[in-house]
Amino acid sequence: MSGDVSMLSDDDVPLGLKPSASNGTQNGHVIQNGNGHAVSESSMSEDDMPLSQTTRTKSEPVTPDTRLLKRKKAVVSESSSEDDKPLALTPAKGKSAAVRMPGAVAATTTKSTTANGKRTPRASKAIIESEDDEDDDDVPLAKPKRAANGKGKVAAKGKGKPPKKKVKQESESERDVxxxxxxxxPPPKKAPAKGKRKVKVESDADESSSEDDKPLKKKRATATKKAKAEASDNVKPKKRGAKKEEDSDAVSKKSKAKKEEEEAETYRWWEEQNANxxxxxxxxxxxxxxxxxPPPYEPLPKHVKMKYNGQPVDLPPEAEEVAGFYGAMLETEHAKDATFNKNFFDDFLKILKKYPPKNGLKITKFELCDFRPMFEHFEAEKEKKKSMTAAxxxxxxxxxxxxxxxxxxxxxxxxxxxxxxxxxxxxxxxxxxxxxxxxxxxxxxxxxxxxxxxxxxxxxxxxxxxxxxxxxxxxxxxxxxxxxxxxxxxxxxxxxxxxAGSSIKGQSDWTKFEKARELKKYVDKIRLDYNDALKSKNMAERQRATAMYFIDKLALRAGNEKGEEEADTVGCCSLRCEHVTLEPPNKLVFDFLGKDSIRYYNEVAVDDQVYKNIRIFKNDKNDDDELFDRVNTGALNRHLASYMKGLTAKVFRTFNASLTFQELLDRGTPEKGTVQEKLNAYNHANRMVAILCNHQRAVPKTHEQSMGKMREKLRGLKYERMKLRHALFAADAKFKKNKKYKDPESDLDDDAIASHEDNLKAKEIEKAEKKFQKDNEKAAADGKEPQDESVLKEKIKEIEAEYKKLKKERGTEKHALKKERPTEKIEDAIEKLEERIKTFKLQMEDREAGKEVALGTSKINYLDPRITVSWCKEHGVPVEKLFSKTLMTKFPWAMEVDTDWRF
CATH class of the missing domain: 2.170.11.10 (DNA Topoisomerase I, domain 2)
Known part of the structure; x- marks a missing residue:
């Protein structure tokens, strides 16, 4: 039986979170089911909240013929926070090519055509890359400050000085920092901790199920001081293995010293009254x-040259380096992209004009260029690096x-x-x-x-x-x-x-989350005001109120006007009429490219007045016209700042994400659950926030392979359980009537058992061969005679005999253990296996559910880390299972909160 055997049949029903009652809203967010009706978000199972609604497809490239009219400029263009400035590129009309992704509401599935028969919003090819595949070097750290005329020119401020404005570090994992x-x-004064702070690490063998944040592995505990003292007082002759223990102890001491040195270097600014x-x-x-x-360019070997029309081209180093950039990417998706190829060749021709080929060849057509010799050289160099020894x-x-x-x-x-x-x-x-x-x-x-x-x-x-x-x-x-x-x-x-772990960055993060917590005092007043303004006779006020409704309820980014040479990504204030479709009686369909060209698709039932407003705003406008033509991000943020100092649209996003996360954890964490059940509850809450903020990712290329390995491992655990049950039956037939043991593993039929045993046998033979080879290599190094081939043959013969015995046992419901054990021990072993199977199934469920959601972005930028630390302390979950080493370094100030801390 192959890997297509269902691993979750019959007795393998996934363990889901228990629903709880709710009034159908979440922090002011409209939570809906597939029919648009309000339901409690927490009561939804993962099946009710799909991570994506349609399959990713590729659209035809945008051409001038298919491109619509250029969109009109906003009446007022003002600069705002860089985080609110989306990229921009006008997509062509046609069928949308991106993936449906719910935002603040639960996922829904409806047709994408408009109710009035008008054409659907323009589509654009949304390339959604996995976080691991993205190139940080290509992420602009900050946009130049726009001039007052809104045309996007850099406003120079003194010789060589950049404009003083908000900027962000270049990092995919921190793109919203x-x-x-x-x-x-300054944070509140806190009494300094006596001595050095130590994070308590609880031992737990469960594997982490998160793919975004790989938790820190715990080190083995070293001997206690008392044990070491006793060992020093009773010096005895070294026994076998003593050297290993000494080496292990030395490594442990070195590791401990390094940890203490790192702690000593950490500036505990949060404990100082005047830290800022x-x-x-x-x-x-x-x-x-x-x-x-980076080091200067090293020319390629003389025999490695690109070809043009079949002839080798002798390029000078400056041109050869540029050709090599493309050659290295020859087998990637980029080299298949028409825009990518055109832009590269245009720039390559400019370089060739300055540094022409030495042999006089004239390069004029991209189609005649052959970069494969370069590609093959680079691949060979990669293989050389892979084959390097560890030393x-x-x-x-x-x-x-x-x-x-x-x-x-x-x-x-x-x-x-x-x-x-x-x-x-x-x-x-x-x-x-x-x-x-x-x-x-x-x-x-x-x-x-x-x-x-x-x-x-x-x-x-x-x-x-x-x-x-x-x-x-x-x-x-x-x-x-x-x-x-x-x-x-x-x-x-x-x-x-x-x-990220520096004192300045830490203080900035602390301020950001404290600002979001402060919003709790004002949010009711703000919501009351914008709900009243939805009916305002002043059209600018009515548009601003509607935009605030979307930012608050749907966690949309504010957005801003873009230049013509930027990707066509938009936010709330820069939405065009084509991006929002009306579906009677009160449903809006959002379809646009958000930050990083990730598609935002959402169908949501809104208040009647909001629906009416959108209809009014779209009246007598073309698809390319601005939906909110009297609102811009700068004016919106100034209005928000009138309620609370420093309040911007982004603070709303952080506030809603953290508050939603806190409430989901409080409501969904099982008090008496296992560590893995609690981890699943945590990751479920994290996923809901990631969906709220539209943090998508492409399914990892290795996901199916990874899940296949997990299914195989689960089959192995069930096989072990089956053999233990059969050993019980062989010891005493009365166990066959025991309800606990009588039911067989539903997905382990004869074919599956035979396939699994064949795999086990092959692995054991391979292991025996490797051991035989290693022993002989060691013997040769020690000057001893190597073992004869007969030793290996004998070992293989024993393995084959063992699996012949297992083959005979199939269908008999009896199994003879290699070493006899009392029935009580076998029952204990079965109980432990059942617990392992339960935990492992939870991990599989969690990994499958999170394959299209990027949990890292919200965890790094939008979720107050103190929520996680407090939750871990309250529920006995090691922080290391949820925070990677990077996050532990980034948020040292959050590690000392109490169990009763709440956002």
Whole structure:
């Protein structure tokens, strides 16, 4: 029997979360079922809340003939938070190609055509890549500040100085992180902890089911001080294995010392009353070594050349490097993309004009270019690296680390702090996200002359690790960046900041979540006001109120006006009429590309007045016209700030995500459940928030393979249980009548058993062969005679005999254990196996449910980490099962909250 055997049949019904009563709303969010009726979100099973509604398909590329009219400019264009600025590209009309994804409401399935017979919103090819496949180097750190005329030109502020505005670090996992330049407010005074803080780690053998955050593995506990003291007092001759124990103890001591050193280096700013400065000053002294430039290009071997029309092309190094960028990507999806190929070849021709081929060949047609010789060379180099020994890999890594070591840390106000993206991104081809019009464009090599560095006035000016001089050296202690430059593709500023775990970033995160908690005091008043304004006679007020309704209920990003050369992604304020379809009596269908070109598709029943307003706003407008033509993000955020200092649309998003998460955990966590059941409840709540915020991902390429392995492992556990049951029957026939043991494993028929035993036999023979080979290698190294082949043959013969015996047992419901055990021990073993099977099935269910949802983004950016830590302490779940090492480093200030802390 193959892997298509159902692993969840009959006795394998998935263990779901128990529903609880609710009034049908969640923090002001409209929670609906597939028919648009309000239901409690918590009462929905995973089947009721599908992660995606349709299959991902690819649309035809957008061409000038199929492109609609360019959209009209907004009446007012004002700059706002960079997090609210979506990318932009006008998609072509036609059938939408992206995946339906519910937002704040439960997923629903309806036709995508409009009720009035008008054509559906324009489709665009939404390439949704897995987080692991995305290139951080292609993520712009910040957009240049737009000029007052709204045309997107950079407003220069002094020689070489970037505009002082909110920017964000370049990291896929932190794409929604708050601005590094935000000045955090001081946290409440807390009594310093005595001694060094230690996180209590509870032992649990369960595997983590989250694919987004791999939890930290716990180390074996070292011997206690008392045991060590006794060992030192009673010195005895070393016994067999004593050396191993000494080595293990030495490693343990080294690991402990390293941990203590890391804890000693952690600046516990949250325990200091004056941890933050008021005004605009962020630091007093800052010293660092600049940024690390990638090594210069090394020409390819002489025999590796691209071909043009069948002839080898002798390229100078500058042109060869660019050709190599494309050659390395020859077998990727990018090389099959028409826009990518066109942009690359246009830039390649510019380079060839400056650095023409040495043998005089004229390159004019992309179709005649053959980059395969380069591709094959790069693949061969990859294989060489893979075949390196562990020692060679370790030496190469050590050499690389030694070169980068001076740039990994800086000294801020005398403290050693870790630098985040200290490496200057190497040249290459811009990939972008989704249908970015500039994908494939050449990213030029960044040189010292392009970079402005920021250091303290009295700090020595660092020297670049490549020839050249800095563009400018500034001493601005009102910002937190260490270096910046402008990349050539989109003209955006790139910044180098401190790492996520730094004191400045930690204070910024703390301030962000405290600001969201503060919104609880004002949210009722804000909701009352915008509900009243939905009927306002002033059209601008009515549009603003409707936009606020969407931002609050559907957790939409605010959005902003985009330039013509950016991907056509939109947010609430930049929605066009084509993005919202009316379906009587009160349903709206949203279909647009959101941040990172991820499609937002949602069908939601709204208040009658909201439905009426959208109908009015769309009246006498074309599909390309702005839906909210009298609202922009800047004006909306200023209005919100009139209620609460620092309130923006993004604060609403953080507030609703964290509050929803807290309430789902409080309502859905089983008090007496196992650790895995609690983990499933946690991941379920995390998924609901990810759906609310539209955090999608493509199904991982290895998902089916991974699930296949899990199914095989589950079959193995059931096989073990079956054999133990049969051993009980062989010992005493009365167990056959016991309700607990009489029912067979429903999905283990004769074919499945035969297949499993064949696999086990093959693995055991392979293991025996490897052991025989290893023993002989060791014997040869020790100068001893190797074992004869007969030893291996005898071992294989024993294995085959064992499986012949198992074959004879099929259908007899009897099994003879290798070592006899009393029936009580066998019953205990069966009970433990049943618990393992139950836990493993929960892990499988959890992994399958989360295959299309990116849990990491909300966990990093929108969920207050104190919710997780408090929940873990209250329910006895190790934090390490939910927070990766990166998150533990990022949120040290959250680790000391009490069990009764609530958002």
């Amino acid at each position: 708050e601005s590094e330049d935000d000045i955090p407010a 400065r008021d005004g605009s000053v962020k630091w007093e002294t800052m010293e660092h070594n600049g940024v690390y430039f 060679e890999k370790k030496a190469a890594k050590a050499a690389k680390d030694a070169l980068e070591a001076p740039y990994t840390h800086c000294f801020l106000d005398g403290r050693k702090e870790k630098v985040g993206n200290f490496r200057v991104e190497p040249p290459g081809l811009f990939r972008g996200r989704g249908d970015h019009p500039k994908k494939g464009a050449l990213k030029l090599r960044v040189r010292p002359e392009d970079i402005t560095i920021n250091i303290g006035k009295d700090a020595p000016v660092p020297k670049p690790n490549v020839p050249g001089e800095w563009k400018e050296v500034v001493h601005d202690n009102t910002v937190t960046w260490l270096a910046n430059w402008v990349e050539n593709v989109n003209g955006n500023y790139k910044y180098v900041f401190l790492a």
